[in-house]
Amino acid sequence: MxxxxxxxxxxxxxxxxxxxxxxxxxxxxxxxxxxxxxxxxxxxxxxxxxxxxxxxxxxxxxxxxxxxxxxxxxxxxxxxxxxxxxxxxxxxxxxxxxxxxxxxxxxxxxxxxxxxxxxxxxxxxxxxxxxxxxxxxxxxxxxxxxxxxxxxxxxxxxxxxxxxxxxxxxxxxxxxxxxxxxxxxxxSLLPPPDPGPDYVKFMEVYNSRKAQGLDVSYQTVIETPELHVVKGNTIPEAKLLHEAFFLFNMLKRLFASLILSFKIRQDCMSIVKFKSALDAFRIVEIELGLMYDVLYTKASVVYTxxxxxxxxxxxxxxxxxxxxxxxxxxxxxxxxxxxxxxxxxxxxxxVLETYAVFLLIRTDWCLFWLSKQKNSLATFFYRVLTSSRLALISNKRWSESMGQFNLISVCLKDNPPPKHDLAMNFLFSIREMIERYRYKTLEIVSIQLKELVFKQLHSKSNTCQSSENFKKFCSRRGDYVLEINNCIDEFRWSVTDVELDHSILLWHVATNLCYYSDLQRLKEGDLDSKRKTGKSLSDYMMYILVWRPFMLPKGIGLTRYRDTCAEARRYFDKRRESIAIDNISQACMALLEVSTEISPSAVKGDRSKSALFDGCVLAKSLQSLETKEWWGRERKWEMICDVWVEILCYAACRCEWNVHAQQLRRGGELLTLVSLLMAHLGFSEQYQISQGHATVKFK
Structure with a gap:
């Protein structure tokens, strides 16, 4: 049987x-x-x-x-x-x-x-x-x-x-x-084998001309390919869709870990560089939605x-x-x-077949096909589908949200019970996981954040003249922002002198202390978008460190996080004996009161990986900027936001593309969108072909 x-x-x-x-x-x-x-x-x-x-x-x-x-x-x-x-x-x-x-x-x-x-x-x-x-x-x-x-x-x-x-x-x-x-x-993405110009034939011609006493000098000509222009269509609203499909077909190579040429870099930059931040992110969202369909659904068969x-x-x-x-x-x-x-x-x-057809006509694949047809009926259906999209089915291509996780909020809860035996260890791990879920929240990715990320990447892209410059900017994680603000010497220790996970913890603690310190001095309504954006980015990168550590370069981030939490809980428990600490604002003000005249590393040595009081030192240094000439609260927060964007971009381009692909089934990550946007603007380690095809000709 x-x-x-x-x-x-x-x-x-x-x-x-x-x-x-x-x-x-x-x-x-x-x-x-x-x-x-x-x-x-x-x-x-x-x-x-x-x-x-x-x-x-x-x-x-x-x-x-x-x-x-x-x-x-x-x-x-x-x-x-x-x-x-x-x-x-x-x-x-x-x-x-x-x-x-x-x-x-x-x-x-x-x-x-x-x-x-x-x-x-x-x-x-x-x-x-x-x-x-x-x-x-x-x-x-x-x-x-x-x-x-x-x-x-x-x-x-x-x-x-x-x-x-x-x-x-x-x-x-x-x-x-x-x-x-x-x-x-x-x-499926590898090009056909290309043996290049016929070397044997060239040498035969060379030797023949040399034997005849003719001129045998030659020159190498580098082909300069023209920029690709996405062809127009009968529906102006579909231009972004056509551009997204064009970029998708080119940059599927990223997910296959194939190298990219400077021709692809030029074509991508010619499309994305002159877009607004919202349009650039919308193109990236469409591409990632298409990639999800290819990897997890029957799209590669159904849409043919x-x-x-x-x-x-x-x-x-x-x-x-x-x-x-x-x-x-x-x-x-x-x-x-x-x-x-x-x-x-x-x-x-x-019913299942009918529902499948209904889903099919609601996708970007169908809209793309309709927008390519040169007839009024296709145009009519395209406009009907796009106009009723919100009413019929969600048009979201990813969750449009980013996780938020605040270390200080987590540490304000009671100390976890000590571990004893195997059973207690298991119960402790379950409780710890539940506690982490309690303090994990979601926040919509704001327009201000998209504009901030695109502005920084666009500015860097304009200053790059060679592949080396692009690679150099890919390796920046806050030091470039500090350099242009003339304070790299003061803050170098918090970015380039430590590992990425250590830097995230330092700046996360410092951002929280600065945020709630300013909140004590100002009304909630007086906090501008820079402060809120900086706080959101800080909590997002901490969320990545705790919940998605595999998206960051290898390190001891979770060990540093646990040690930092342990030190914070110990400090808060001792402070509660004399002063009430009921919320995160009071906790941050209590941390700022700690004297940090002697470096924490000099006292603690290498025994503990905690970054709590190093973050306090960084926060006090950031607060002191307001007293300097040409500095103020607004400029301080502008620099903090830019540092976080640079850390975000550094982490994005260091994450493997197969890991990005895995996150598509979890609603997508802002880190993935930023990584693809960076690739469109030329920032990727996979751009390894720096010139066009060479052709040798006799003079």
Missing amino acids: LVSAGGGLFLMERRRVMQIFPERVRKLWNVWELRVTVVLSLCLQVVLIIFGNRRKFTTRNWVRVVLWMAYLSADWIATVSLGILSQNQGDSPDANALITAFWAPFLLVHLGGPDTVTAYSLEDNELWLRHFLGLIVQVGVAFYIFLRSWTTHVLTFLALPIYVAGIVKYGERTWVLRSASNEQFRD RLGAFLRLVTFLSSLSALVAFWVMIDKHDYSKIDTYVSYLLLVGAI
Whole structure:
């Protein structure tokens, strides 16, 4: 009997477990088991198609948990159902066996999965060969069931179009997983092999001319390619969409870890450099949305002519089977419940196909295709879809938010219990995780922040004249801002003389102290956007350090964070004995009262990695800037914001692109958007071809 290993193990284990229950319960379960698993398989497909695409633009944990459970359960339930079906088929099938065999091709359709999710994570793409084996095995099981239940009854022939739809769906899924795997994705972007000019032929001509006494001098000519211009279209509003698709096709190489040429750098800069900050970020958002579709959905197949044809085939197959079942089948020959299940599977297949088409026409892929058509009907549909987009479905391409995590807020809570044994350690880790969730918040990425990031990158891009300059700016993490503000000597120790994670902790503590110190002196309404932006960036980078440490260069960031938290809790506990510390503002003012005449590192040595009181030293130095000539509170906060932007950009370009790709399924990260924006403006280590093609010519 052809059953998968998972399904076979389940069937054997099922027999053992069922022995525990009374005979009456076992008989009842045997009657309803197949019906329950088949309906459950359909329900899981509904969950997958609804939630499959939502994680692209949401950071809610419950969405990911529900999708994860449905993704893992869907294949297993469908496989088990096929195993039960194959086990129930006898040599002479009766009416009940005949109609249950009719359900087998629907399980193949379910194994093919919806268009909105093919892979839960990038690792699933690497398992495409396992899915290919599953395709062969499960199609074999379905064919076995078909043969065992073969009769001349019309119901047998009605299953054929569903078999076609199931094989198409399952084949699509396997092909998409293969296309999105690291090796295949990289190979698809490699250009054809280029041997260059014919060296042997050139030398033959050279020797021939030399033998004839002719001039044999030659020169090397470097080709200067022209800038690419994105062609216009009939819909002016679609210009950004066309530019995003052009950049997407070029910069998929980033995600495949391929090198880029200066020609690509020039083309990207010619498009993005003259955009506003909002348009530049919108282009990047469109690109990352497209990349999510390629890596985690059936986009690489569905949004092609072949994909559209296959979708029409699967829809018509389900529709024809439903009509034929309703018209040609005598419902009195079968039990009512089996008839209802059959109708549910048929209607469910059509509803899922219809909903998939609805989702398809709401995507940037469809809008891009419509905007390229040179007719009034396509223009009309484009305007209808874009005008009603907010009313029909979310047009968000990522979460548009950034995580916030404040170290001082976390440390104000009571001290965690000490660790004792293994059980206590486990309970402590669970409590610590829950506490971290309590203090993690989300904040919308503001327009001011986007403009601040784009302004700094645009300014640096204008000053770069060579690849070396671009690489130099990629290595800056606050020191360039301090240099142009003529205070690098005073603050060098907090940026270039320490590791990135240490620098983040220092500036996070200092930013909080400066923020709440100014808040004590000013009214809430008097705090300008620079202060709020600086505070948001500070909390975001601390969120990355604690929640996404794999996006930062390797270091001991979590050790420094834990040591800093331990020292802060100890200090706050001691201060509570004499002074009430009820909120973060009071805690920051208490920290500023600590005398830091002697360097904390001189007292603590290398035993503790805490950066708490080093941050206090930095905060006092920043506050003292206000007393200097040409300095003030506004300029101080402008410099703090610029330092944080430079740290953000440094971390963004140091993060591997496969890590960025993983974050797309969690709603996306601001760090990823900044990294792609930097690549568009020329800041990337993957730009390694610094000149055009060389051609040698005789003079």
